[in-house]
Amino acid sequence: MKRLRAWILPILVLILFALIPFTASFYYQQIFFYIFxxxxxxxxxNLVGGYAGQLSLxxxxxxxxxxYAYALLAPHIGTGPAVLAAAVLSTxxxxxxxxxxxxxxxxYFALATIAVAQLLLVLATNQFKGLTQGAAGLLVQGMVxxxxxYYWVALGFMVVAFAVTALLATSKTxxxxxxxxxxxDTAQTVxxxxxxYKLYALLVSALLTGVGGxxxxxxxxxxxxxxxFSAAISNQVVFLAILGGAGTLYGPLVGAFILEFASDWLKNSVANVTWLGDANAFAFFLYGLLIVLVVMYMPAGIVGTVAKWRKGRAAHVHAQRTTAGV
Structure with missing residues (x-):
């Protein structure tokens, strides 16, 4: 019964998301696409950086x-098999x-992960430009x-990623x-x-990330x-997880909502303020400042901080009732 109650909130949120396309414009559908x-x-x-504590950047x-696996394979084998191939190659x-x-x-681990991503960026831009077309760009066949x-595609992907995370987070793994x-070190001694287990988490994480790509x-x-392949992609994923609460079940979704809407609002609100100079640069400055403040004053993230507050509140109420009973 307790396990069933834990799924009530995700189901209600999913129903709410399913109603959005019937009321939102295409512009906001695209915002929700990126959120999902x-x-x-x-x-x-979050499986690697939040639960396993390995800060992958x-x-x-x-x-x-x-x-790129999808872009190169979709015209030859179809979109469905291409997505599957992308997941396999990423894994x-x-x-x-x-x-x-x-x-x-x-x-040192974090720096090594940055180096791998930057190496692939250089290879895709220069050494393998005959395959990737380099900076000229590569046309990609659509899925739908x-x-x-694409709203529904992204929503379905998020639901699958959430379900995988929830099942793994509550398992022995x-x-x-x-x-x-x-x-x-203590984990090794027992x-x-x-x-x-770290490699297992990374493989599952890479599979889902490849599908997202x-x-x-x-x-x-x-x-x-x-x-x-840019650092902006890696940073965005890390920031939203930390902002929402790394190592929590709902943290990445909360972080994605806040960062995407904050980024959109900042870009639109400062676009016509000429004395700010480059509006996008100023928006990114405020965007970064928001993240720094949250990390400084809410290190557990929004979901983690709320959970700690509720736990502390419950303990305080329990202590008061115990004292009153005595």
């Missing part, structure tokens, strides 16, 4: 591999990356006949990952195979290496 897409990728990152590597690429990078810890249908996050490319219609 990056929330799904945020759920994927290079998830654009898997995102870009998925995007396969994560194995050697994980085996190499997981030998490092802390900031109507652009408004999830508890092992959290043990690794809290103290990897016979948890830490390299295996393929959906992004199909919706965009044309891609360049800077669109999918």
């Amino acid at each position: 897409l990056f929330a799904g990728v945020g759920f994927a990152w 290079g998830h654009a590597a898997f995102f870009g591999i998925g995007a 396969v690429s994560a194995a050697p990356i994980g085996l190499i990078c997981f030998r490092l810890r802390g900031p 006949p109507d652009p408004s249908l 999830g508890y092992y990952l959290m043990a690794i996050r809290e103290d990897e 016979t948890i195979n830490t390299p295996l 393929s959906i992004f490319a199909a919706n965009l219609g044309t891609i360049q290496p800077n669109d999918v």
